[in-house]
Amino acid sequence: AQSVTQLDSHVSVSEGTPVLLRCNYSSSYSPSLFWYVQHPNKGLQLLLKYTSAATLVKGINGFEAEFKKSETSFHLTKPSAHMSDAAEYFCVVSVSGGFKTIFGAGTRLFVKA
Amino acid sequence: GAVVSQHPSWVICKSGTSVKIECRSLDFQATTMFWYRQFPKQSLMLMATSNEGSKATYEQGVEKDKFLINHASLTLSTLTVTSAHPEDSSFYICSAQEGSGRPYEQYFGPGTRLTVT
Numbered sequence: 001a002q003s004v005t006q007l008d009s010h011v012s013v014s015e016g017t018p019v020l021l022r023c024n025y026s027s028s029y030s031p032s033l034f035w036y037v038q039h040p041n042k043g044l045q046l047l048l049k050y051t052s053a054a055t056l057v058k059g060i061n062g063f064e065a066e067f068k069k070s071e072t073s074f075h076l077t078k079p080s081a082h083m084s085d086a087a088e089y090f091c092v093v094s095v096s097g098g099f100k101t102i103f104g105a106g107t108r109l110f111v112k113a
Numbered sequence: 114g115a116v117v118s119q120h121p122s123w124v125i126c127k128s129g130t131s132v133k134i135e136c137r138s139l140d141f142q143a144t145t146m147f148w149y150r151q152f153p154k155q156s157l158m159l160m161a162t163s164n165e166g167s168k169a170t171y172e173q174g175v176e177k178d179k180f181l182i183n184h185a186s187l188t189l190s191t192l193t194v195t196s197a198h199p200e201d202s203s204f205y206i207c208s209a210q211e212g213s214g215r216p217y218e219q220y221f222g223p224g225t226r227l228t229v230t
Contacts, residue, residue, distance in 0.1 A: 036221070043119075043206055043223035044157075090156065094219075101147070101219065103156045 002027045004093045006104035014112045019078040021107045023091035026072060033074045034092040035065055038106075044090065050074060061085070086111045116140055117209050119222035126197055126229055134192045134225045136207030142187035143209035147219065148180075151204040163190055197229045 007022040025031060033050040048059025055067045065076045074091060091104040116139040126132050136146060145164050149157040161177075163169040163184035171177045179201075181193040190209075194201055204226050208219040 034218075041204075041224070041226065043117075044208075044221040046218070046220075049218065101159065103159075105156045108154075 002029075002031070002093055002095055002100065002102050004091050004102050004104040006089075006091050006107045008107050009105065010108045010110065012110040012112065013081045015083055016080050019076070019081045019085065019109065021076040021089050021091075021109065023074045023076065023104060024072055025074060025091070025093045027093055027095055029095045032094040033065075033067060034094065035059065035063070035074075035076045036090045036092060038088045038090065040087075047076070047089075081109075081111045083111050083113065085109060115211075115218075115220045117143075117207065117220045117222040119205075119207055119225050121225060122223060123226040124228070126227070128198055128229055129196055131193055131195045132197055132227060134194075134205055134207075134227075136190045136192070136209065136222055138188045138209040138220070141209075141211050141220075143190075143211065144187065145210040146184055146190040147208045147210070148182060148190075148192050149206045149208070151206060151224075153204075157206060160192075194227065197227070199229045202227055202229045 003026045005024045035047040036044040038044050047063050048057045050057050050067045058064045063078045067074050089107045094101045118137045120135045147162050148160045150160050151157050159172050160175045161169045161171045161182050163182050165184050165187050169182035184190040204224050206224040208221045210219050
Protein backbone atom coordinates (compact mmCIF):
# COMPACT_ATOMS: atom_id res chain seq x y z
CA ALA A 1 0.00 0.00 0.00
CA GLN A 2 1.08 3.54 -0.62
CA SER A 3 0.82 6.42 1.78
CA VAL A 4 2.34 9.79 2.41
CA THR A 5 2.67 11.58 5.72
CA GLN A 6 3.45 15.23 6.13
CA LEU A 7 4.78 15.47 9.61
CA ASP A 8 3.78 19.07 10.35
CA SER A 9 0.38 20.59 9.73
CA HIS A 10 1.80 24.09 10.28
CA VAL A 11 5.29 25.53 10.02
CA SER A 12 6.13 29.11 10.93
CA VAL A 13 9.42 30.77 9.99
CA SER A 14 10.79 34.28 9.86
CA GLU A 15 11.58 35.87 6.53
CA GLY A 16 15.14 35.11 5.51
CA THR A 17 15.43 31.94 7.60
CA PRO A 18 15.53 28.37 6.26
CA VAL A 19 12.42 26.38 5.51
CA LEU A 20 12.02 22.65 6.19
CA LEU A 21 8.79 20.85 5.34
CA ARG A 22 8.89 17.16 6.17
CA CYS A 23 7.41 14.30 4.19
CA ASN A 24 7.62 10.55 4.66
CA TYR A 25 6.21 8.04 2.22
CA SER A 26 5.42 4.38 2.04
CA SER A 27 5.31 2.54 -1.24
CA SER A 28 5.59 -1.04 -2.39
CA TYR A 29 6.85 0.13 -5.75
CA SER A 30 9.37 2.62 -6.97
CA PRO A 31 7.49 5.84 -6.39
CA SER A 32 7.53 9.15 -8.11
CA LEU A 33 7.44 11.97 -5.60
CA PHE A 34 6.27 15.51 -6.02
CA TRP A 35 5.92 18.70 -4.05
CA TYR A 36 3.13 21.11 -4.98
CA VAL A 37 2.30 24.55 -3.62
CA GLN A 38 -1.17 25.99 -3.38
CA HIS A 39 -1.86 29.65 -2.68
CA PRO A 40 -5.30 30.56 -1.28
CA ASN A 41 -8.15 29.79 -3.66
CA LYS A 42 -5.72 28.77 -6.36
CA GLY A 43 -4.84 25.54 -8.10
CA LEU A 44 -1.69 23.57 -7.50
CA GLN A 45 1.70 24.49 -8.86
CA LEU A 46 4.45 21.93 -9.21
CA LEU A 47 7.57 22.85 -7.25
CA LEU A 48 9.68 19.83 -8.05
CA LYS A 49 9.58 16.11 -8.74
CA TYR A 50 11.72 13.06 -8.10
CA THR A 51 12.02 10.75 -11.08
CA SER A 52 14.46 8.08 -9.85
CA ALA A 53 17.42 9.98 -11.21
CA ALA A 54 19.33 12.39 -8.98
CA THR A 55 18.32 12.12 -5.34
CA LEU A 56 18.72 15.84 -4.76
CA VAL A 57 16.08 17.59 -6.78
CA LYS A 58 16.04 21.30 -7.45
CA GLY A 59 12.79 23.05 -8.15
CA ILE A 60 11.42 26.49 -8.76
CA ASN A 61 11.69 29.50 -6.47
CA GLY A 62 14.79 28.17 -4.72
CA PHE A 63 13.18 25.04 -3.32
CA GLU A 64 14.85 21.67 -3.31
CA ALA A 65 14.16 18.22 -1.91
CA GLU A 66 16.26 15.18 -1.19
CA PHE A 67 15.01 11.65 -1.76
CA LYS A 68 16.31 9.37 0.98
CA LYS A 69 15.25 5.81 0.34
CA SER A 70 16.68 4.49 3.59
CA GLU A 71 14.59 6.96 5.55
CA THR A 72 11.62 6.90 3.11
CA SER A 73 11.68 10.66 3.22
CA PHE A 74 11.38 13.48 0.72
CA HIS A 75 11.75 16.67 2.74
CA LEU A 76 11.38 20.07 1.09
CA THR A 77 13.85 22.82 1.93
CA LYS A 78 14.65 26.38 1.03
CA PRO A 79 17.65 28.31 2.36
CA SER A 80 15.85 31.61 2.85
CA ALA A 81 12.11 32.11 3.19
CA HIS A 82 10.31 34.90 1.41
CA MET A 83 6.95 36.37 2.33
CA SER A 84 5.54 35.09 -0.96
CA ASP A 85 6.33 31.52 0.10
CA ALA A 86 3.45 31.57 2.57
CA ALA A 87 1.06 28.93 1.23
CA GLU A 88 -0.06 25.34 1.57
CA TYR A 89 2.40 22.68 0.47
CA PHE A 90 1.49 19.15 -0.53
CA CYS A 91 3.77 16.15 -0.79
CA VAL A 92 2.49 13.66 -3.34
CA VAL A 93 3.43 10.07 -4.14
CA SER A 94 2.54 8.54 -7.45
CA VAL A 95 2.85 4.94 -8.57
CA SER A 96 1.69 2.78 -11.44
CA GLY A 97 2.65 5.33 -14.03
CA GLY A 98 0.70 8.01 -12.26
CA PHE A 99 -2.59 6.20 -12.10
CA LYS A 100 -2.48 6.07 -8.33
CA THR A 101 -1.72 9.40 -6.78
CA ILE A 102 -1.86 10.05 -3.09
CA PHE A 103 -1.72 13.47 -1.49
CA GLY A 104 -0.37 14.25 1.90
CA ALA A 105 -2.54 16.22 4.29
CA GLY A 106 -0.65 19.40 3.53
CA THR A 107 1.58 21.74 5.51
CA ARG A 108 0.65 25.37 5.95
CA LEU A 109 3.75 27.58 5.82
CA PHE A 110 3.59 30.92 7.60
CA VAL A 111 6.32 33.48 6.99
CA LYS A 112 6.75 36.25 9.53
CA ALA A 113 8.24 39.60 8.62
CA GLY B 114 3.34 24.55 -21.91
CA ALA B 115 1.09 22.00 -20.14
CA VAL B 116 -1.68 24.39 -19.19
CA VAL B 117 -5.00 23.20 -17.81
CA SER B 118 -7.97 25.51 -17.54
CA GLN B 119 -11.22 25.19 -15.67
CA HIS B 120 -14.48 26.96 -16.26
CA PRO B 121 -16.10 28.51 -14.39
CA SER B 122 -13.66 29.60 -11.71
CA TRP B 123 -16.54 30.04 -9.30
CA VAL B 124 -20.24 29.34 -9.38
CA ILE B 125 -23.18 29.83 -7.07
CA CYS B 126 -26.27 27.74 -7.63
CA LYS B 127 -29.50 26.96 -5.85
CA SER B 128 -30.13 23.69 -4.12
CA GLY B 129 -31.60 21.10 -6.48
CA THR B 130 -30.06 22.46 -9.64
CA SER B 131 -27.20 20.96 -11.64
CA VAL B 132 -23.85 22.52 -12.35
CA LYS B 133 -21.33 21.61 -15.05
CA ILE B 134 -17.61 22.28 -14.64
CA GLU B 135 -15.26 22.06 -17.61
CA CYS B 136 -11.63 21.03 -17.56
CA ARG B 137 -9.50 21.61 -20.65
CA SER B 138 -5.92 20.82 -21.52
CA LEU B 139 -4.91 23.77 -23.66
CA ASP B 140 -1.67 22.70 -25.27
CA PHE B 141 -1.48 18.94 -24.97
CA GLN B 142 -3.64 15.88 -25.32
CA ALA B 143 -4.72 14.42 -22.03
CA THR B 144 -5.26 10.70 -22.12
CA THR B 145 -6.30 10.75 -18.49
CA MET B 146 -7.99 13.38 -16.40
CA PHE B 147 -8.61 13.38 -12.68
CA TRP B 148 -11.19 15.18 -10.58
CA TYR B 149 -10.47 16.16 -7.01
CA ARG B 150 -12.46 17.76 -4.26
CA GLN B 151 -10.95 19.91 -1.58
CA PHE B 152 -12.68 20.98 1.60
CA PRO B 153 -11.48 24.10 3.39
CA LYS B 154 -8.05 23.69 4.92
CA GLN B 155 -7.90 20.07 3.87
CA SER B 156 -6.01 18.06 1.32
CA LEU B 157 -7.26 17.00 -2.10
CA MET B 158 -9.49 13.98 -2.29
CA LEU B 159 -9.53 12.08 -5.56
CA MET B 160 -13.09 11.66 -6.78
CA ALA B 161 -12.63 9.92 -10.10
CA THR B 162 -10.30 9.13 -12.94
CA SER B 163 -11.43 9.39 -16.52
CA ASN B 164 -9.88 8.20 -19.75
CA GLU B 165 -10.95 9.62 -23.07
CA GLY B 166 -13.79 7.65 -24.59
CA SER B 167 -14.44 5.39 -21.64
CA LYS B 168 -16.40 5.48 -18.41
CA ALA B 169 -14.88 7.17 -15.42
CA THR B 170 -13.57 5.17 -12.49
CA TYR B 171 -14.93 6.51 -9.24
CA GLU B 172 -13.25 6.29 -5.88
CA GLN B 173 -14.99 4.51 -3.08
CA GLY B 174 -17.71 6.59 -1.50
CA VAL B 175 -18.18 8.92 -4.48
CA GLU B 176 -21.68 8.75 -5.96
CA LYS B 177 -21.31 8.29 -9.68
CA ASP B 178 -24.93 9.24 -10.31
CA LYS B 179 -24.43 12.51 -8.53
CA PHE B 180 -21.06 13.43 -9.96
CA LEU B 181 -21.28 12.75 -13.69
CA ILE B 182 -17.99 12.77 -15.52
CA ASN B 183 -17.62 12.88 -19.26
CA HIS B 184 -14.29 12.76 -21.09
CA ALA B 185 -15.45 13.21 -24.64
CA SER B 186 -12.19 14.32 -26.18
CA LEU B 187 -8.49 14.34 -25.46
CA THR B 188 -8.68 17.95 -24.34
CA LEU B 189 -11.97 18.18 -22.47
CA SER B 190 -13.50 16.56 -19.42
CA THR B 191 -16.62 17.74 -17.64
CA LEU B 192 -17.91 17.21 -14.14
CA THR B 193 -21.63 17.70 -13.60
CA VAL B 194 -22.89 17.95 -10.06
CA THR B 195 -26.50 16.86 -10.29
CA SER B 196 -29.21 17.99 -7.89
CA ALA B 197 -26.67 19.96 -5.92
CA HIS B 198 -27.06 20.43 -2.17
CA PRO B 199 -25.23 22.70 0.25
CA GLU B 200 -22.98 19.83 1.34
CA ASP B 201 -21.68 19.70 -2.24
CA SER B 202 -20.18 23.15 -1.77
CA SER B 203 -16.47 22.72 -2.20
CA PHE B 204 -13.41 23.51 -4.29
CA TYR B 205 -13.20 21.19 -7.28
CA ILE B 206 -9.87 20.75 -9.03
CA CYS B 207 -9.12 18.80 -12.16
CA SER B 208 -5.81 17.58 -13.45
CA ALA B 209 -4.71 16.19 -16.77
CA GLN B 210 -2.03 13.72 -17.65
CA GLU B 211 -0.22 13.20 -20.91
CA GLY B 212 0.14 9.66 -22.10
CA SER B 213 3.84 9.82 -22.78
CA GLY B 214 6.94 9.89 -20.65
CA ARG B 215 7.54 8.68 -17.16
CA PRO B 216 6.55 9.62 -14.59
CA TYR B 217 3.24 10.72 -15.90
CA GLU B 218 3.02 14.12 -14.35
CA GLN B 219 -0.33 15.64 -13.56
CA TYR B 220 -1.02 19.22 -14.54
CA PHE B 221 -3.58 20.91 -12.37
CA GLY B 222 -6.29 23.35 -13.24
CA PRO B 223 -6.88 26.48 -11.14
CA GLY B 224 -9.97 25.02 -9.49
CA THR B 225 -13.67 25.84 -9.36
CA ARG B 226 -15.31 27.12 -6.22
CA LEU B 227 -18.88 25.78 -6.00
CA THR B 228 -21.31 27.28 -3.51
CA VAL B 229 -24.78 25.77 -3.23
CA THR B 230 -27.34 27.93 -1.47
